[in-house]
Amino acid sequence: MPRTTPSSPSRVHGRRRLYQVLAAFVVLAALAGYLAVQYLSGSRDLLSGCEVRSPGGTEGGGAEGGEERTYALGVDQAANAATIAAVGAAHGMPERAVAIALATAIQESRLRNIDYGDRDSLGLFQQRPSQGWGTSRQIKDPVYAAGKFYEHLAKISGYEELPLTEAAQRVQRSGFPEAYAQHEPDAILLASALTGRIPAALNCAAPVTATAAAPGDPDRLRAELVRDFGKGVLPADGAAETAGAAGPAATRTVVVPAHAATADDGAAADATTDARRGWELAHWAVARAGGLSVDRVDWAGQVWTAGTGWRTEQTEGAETDTGEVRMRLAQ
Structure with missing residues (x-):
């Protein structure tokens, strides 16, 4: 009968150490794979x-x-x-x-x-x-x-x-x-x-996904405004503007009036109420920017753009003091 020599304690310890290293490597590889999948699938929390x-x-x-x-x-x-x-x-x-x-x-x-x-x-x-x-x-x-x-x-x-x-x-x-x-x-x-x-209290970094990079749809933006705020959010005649030149490459900006009647009797709201309504609409647009492909919001001399947040910007032709919130869509 051949004689079996038991493994030395050092050899057993070495093998155990090797198994631990291999197990740790497998765990790290799995984690890396998970993060890669989340990145490629557009995980909102990571991006x-x-x-x-x-x-x-x-x-x-x-x-x-x-x-x-x-x-x-x-x-x-x-x-x-x-x-x-x-x-x-x-x-x-x-x-x-x-x-x-x-x-x-x-x-x-x-x-x-x-x-x-x-x-x-x-x-x-x-x-x-x-x-x-x-x-x-x-x-x-x-x-x-x-x-x-x-x-x-x-x-x-x-x-x-x-x-x-x-x-x-x-x-x-x-x-x-x-x-x-x-x-x-x-x-x-x-x-x-x-x-x-x-004012200017909410900032969002828009998600880096194919959906967010797609051109925005002005009709969808208006529909979501009405769904969330009710029909009164847009002018009674439905004439909320879509500014910009015609064509698929045009910059499209949906313009929403910041004027809000009082809930009780429909009387005209004062300037303070209008200013607050404007920020209510502007912050809504920022919060919904990722899903609706909004890449710029203008209100009261402040401009929000995806990735940079709010800043003061007074540019020639900018309509920041007209009582309108401007929501520009990606093109």
Whole structure:
């Protein structure tokens, strides 16, 4: 019988070390492959993002004289947040209501329109078809879901004076009633930008995808404006301009009036209200830029362009003081 010589401890240790190195290499290779796939498939989280920034001393930024606040979110989250805020405007809801809605959606779905949840919960607010919120298809529509949230919130007497988490809980009836409070600072900051109270506060880096690089469609942009803000967002005669020369290579700019009538009696709004409405529209365009191929927004002497953010720009022929927000589409 041949005699077997047992492996020395050093040889066993060496083989074990080799296996560990090989395992680590496999893990790193898999991670690299995953990142490459995400890059090539246009992962929004890896390639782009949005940020709301509030200067110190504003209510959205904290206490009077406080430090600057920021809140970072993905472009898909910003687009959903912009829709929630716009639907609030369409329903005549105040900024406080928008903040409550945003805090709720941050808690329930992280501002993502998900198709799963606890039991039959769906969408931005995790609303349940079995509880009378609508059909699954309706709930997955952010405009419908936000509208239903505001409809329920408006029925709560004195909701503006309630603690945010209590107002949200009265609508949601969640098993975690205190959970909404943790998102209140971020929701207030986001609402202050999306309702136009803080100028030039929202910046987004448009996603680097084939879709984002495609020419924008003016009709689609107008349709999305009407879906989110309601028919009143465009002139009654439907004459919102599309500026620029004719032809496939033309620069196309959809011009939207910033004038907004009051929700109560339709009376003319004052200049301050118009300015705030303009920033509400401008920030909406920035938040929706990736999906709608918007590459420039002009309002009140400020210009946003994809990749560079907001800047002051007064150029010859620029219509920045005419009460119109100009949304230029990629060509």
